[in-house]
Amino acid sequence: PSFWLVNPSGIVVGPGAQFDVPAGLHLATAQQLRFGDGSRWDSGRATASSLSMAAPDSFGFLGPAAALRWQQAQAVLRPGATFELAAGELQLSAAAVSAGQVRLQAQGALQLDQGSFVLASAPPGDTRPVLQLTAGQLALAGQAALLAYADVGAAAGGTGLDVQVSGDAGLREGSAITQLNASAQTPGPLQFKAGSLTLDGSSGGGGLVNLLTQTTPGSSGGAGALQLQVAGALTLLDGGQIGSDARGSGPSG
Numbered sequence: 001p002s003f004w005l006v007n008p009s010g011i012v013v014g015p016g017a018q019f020d021v022p023a024g025l026h027l028a029t030a031q032q033l034r035f036g037d038g039s040r041w042d043s044g045r046a047t048a049s050s051l052s053m054a055a056p057d058s059f060g061f062l063g064p065a066a067a068l069r070w071q072q073a074q075a076v077l078r079p080g081a082t083f084e085l086a087a088g089e090l091q092l093s094a095a096a097v098s099a100g101q102v103r104l105q106a107q108g109a110l111q112l113d114q115g116s117f118v119l120a121s122a123p124p125g126d127t128r129p130v131l132q133l134t135a136g137q138l139a140l141a142g143q144a145a146l147l148a149y150a151d152v153g154a155a156a157g158g159t160g161l162d163v164q165v166s167g168d169a170g171l172r173e174g175s176a177i178t179q180l181n182a183s184a185q186t187p188g189p190l191q192f193k194a195g196s197l198t199l200d201g202s203s204g205g206g207g208l209v210n211l212l213t214q215t216t217p218g219s220s221g222g223a224g225a226l227q228l229q230v231a232g233a234l235t236l237l238d239g240g241q242i243g244s245d246a247r248g249s250g251p252s253g
Helices: none
Strands: 003-006 011-013 025-028 032-035 040-042 056-060 068-071 074-076 082-087 090-093 096-099 101-106 109-113 117-121 131-135 137-140 145-150 161-165 168-172 176-181 190-194 196-200 209-215 226-230 234-237 240-245
Touching (some): 011 025, 082 090, 082 096, 090 101, 101 109, 101 117, 131 137, 168 209, 176 190, 190 196, 190 209, 196 226, 196 240, 226 240, 234 240
Parallel strands (some): 011 068, 025 082, 074 096, 082 101, 090 109, 096 117, 101 131, 117 145, 131 161, 137 168, 145 176, 190 226, 196 234, 209 240
Antiparallel strands (some): 032 056
């Protein structure tokens, strides 16, 4: 079974932290845990809650929530398992995460820095979006990277990467959000929606900053579409790039 942890007072995962779980890992500062049968558990209000034998389904936020910080820690989950973090503010610093599906949710700011690397790779036949990110604001810096990877045997239309930011989104200092396809199928799209978007390769001298769909050498599937919707300003500076690249025999997006 998956491991679910709720602490509305806040969560810090620090250096050396380890999780040995047989399936998914779900951490949140939410006030509520919802179950598949419609019941819920409200933290701190036992009389308003109901117990259930059903599996947990999602977190519920009833108001402003505390922060969750993941600092210099690793999580490598089994193929197909879900890694989920949900909080008022969410920060990943020097983090290394690998899972079948990754969900990151912040009411306010979501920040990845100090080389944080988040990899989502779906098992063969899975058509769910493997990397889902929802935030009020998004900031990637210090060569942080989000990668959705379609391995050999991936299903057509699977693997997609979905980023939804209601406010400002910024990638700086060599950071990247990438969908990479090594399969014979064309994956689902990289969808990116934000209030504003800045890709700045100049700050800190970190090199190119990319929002990209790409195929690997030897692959025959397509790179997948890149669907970008920005309500306000879209700014590309000194190495900021948006694009699609085919390095195999299949088409770009």
